Amino acid sequence: MKVSYDERRAMLYRDLEKGDLVVGRINNIREYGFFLTLLCTAGGLKRDIEDLELSALCHIREIPSTGSHDDPLSYYQIGDFIRAAVKDIDRYQEKITVSLHQASLFPNLEHIKLGVFPREELPIHYSRSVRAAADSSETYECILKSCHGYHNPSVVDYLLEKVGVSDAHPPSMMRGLQTKLFQEEDFxxxxxxxxxxxxxxxxxxxxxxxxxxxxxxxxxxxxxxxxxxxxxxxxxxxxxxxxxxxxxxxxxxxxxxxxxxxxxxxxxxxxxxxxxxxxxxxxx
CATH class of the missing domain: 1.25.40.10 (Tetratricopeptide repeat domain)
Structure with a gap:
């Protein structure tokens, strides 16, 4: 089932929260900050969003000082890959602002360094999606089977736990069935x-x-x-x-x-x- 472009944008604005980690590429630098083309989300929420054509502003006050009197924007150039924390989301105007201050991240993500990073450190899920898009022979199934987690015998139990589904209580993700008590022979x-x-x-x-x-x-x-x-x-x-x-x-x-x-x-x-x-x- 393919999710439409508009639905994916709406879902991203719905799910994205302050403190989430995003990865982008600088596409414009102004005197008050720079703009990013968002490539993917990282941290807890991991999605490839480059095709959604989303931009985010990193205001100059959200760029940490280097301790000198130089213009902090002089350390950045168009094309740089940036890790940033979501500072604010305007879901109605569809505007996102980001920050490079470590304190803007969720506490469980504070170990991740924000700012410029090399191409080699792009998130794995984004790199794989780019590679798959460039190589038509690399199907979703091939990528899935190349993941270590796919061959982990405990992966099903792990995923069930992640989405909060028990194999017995409740036995179904359908809410209409979650209130029913099933006999052992019904499983x-x-x-x-x-x-x-x-x-x-x-x-x-x-x-x-x-x-x-x-x-x-x-x-x-x-x-x-x-x-x-x-x-x-x-x-x-x-x-x-x-x-x-x-x-x-x-x-x-x-x-x-x-x-x-x-x-x-x-x-x-x-x-x-x-x-x-x-x-x-x-x-x-």
């Missing part, structure tokens, strides 16, 4: 388990049909497919064990029957076939 894991058992049982039935018609290879394939879907499917284990016993693979048959009884100790056929197989083994 995805339980439903998935039921679905897997149902699909596995279909494979077992197909395997039994093959077995009755003497198609033992096809029967074995169906039983293996069932166990691939549902590893502990009792019916599949019993049916495969019976096929192993029929083919003379006594030890494999015993293993399947025993696994079936671990999951379902009272399974009649598993007990019956295990006893018969053990008797056959004793005769060998």
């Amino acid at each position: 995805a894991s339980a439903i998935r388990k039921k679905q897997s058992a149902s699909w596995a049982l279909k494979c077992v039935r197909a395997g039994v049909d093959h077995f009755k018609h003497g198609r033992h290879v096809e029967a074995m394939n169906e039983y293996n497919k069932a166990l691939h879907i549902d590893t502990n499917n009792v019916e599949a284990l019993v049916a495969r064990g019976a096929l192993y016993a029929n083919k003379g693979s006594i030890m494999k048959a015993i293993t399947d029957f025993e696994l079936a009884l671990v999951s379902c100790p009272d399974h009649r056929n598993a007990k019956k076939y295990l006893c018969q197989t053990l008797v056959e083994r004793g005769k060998q």
Whole structure:
């Protein structure tokens, strides 16, 4: 889903706050300060906003003194990359003013040095977006997979925590569902388990049909497919064990029957076939 230009501008003015960190490039220098073309936000809020064509004013009083009587603007030139803190936002007139005073940053961002910085220190998310725009072969998926966080097994839990979503309380981001109390069997894991058992049982039935018609290879394939879907499917284990016993693979048959009884100790056929197989083994 693509968000329109106007919506993105409106969302930025809505979300941007005093103390946020922004990165820009100087496009004009006047006697009262300089103007930045905003490239991206950094710090807590991270967005590539260069295409929104936003400007911000850094007034001369928001430029720290160097301790001399020189004009502070003489240290800056058009094209310089600047880190700055948001000083004020006029959401109605869509005007942003920024400051280079460290005290203007949020407390958790005070360690970041404001002012001029080299191109090599541009935020990673901005650099990647520029690179992706210049190289049509570098898709969003490629960029995503190149990130270390993408391969972190805990990333889903981390993101859920960041957006305040619990996998149980509430179980949904839809407000209409957040007030409802769901039973354990209503959750995805339980439903998935039921679905897997149902699909596995279909494979077992197909395997039994093959077995009755003497198609033992096809029967074995169906039983293996069932166990691939549902590893502990009792019916599949019993049916495969019976096929192993029929083919003379006594030890494999015993293993399947025993696994079936671990999951379902009272399974009649598993007990019956295990006893018969053990008797056959004793005769060998």
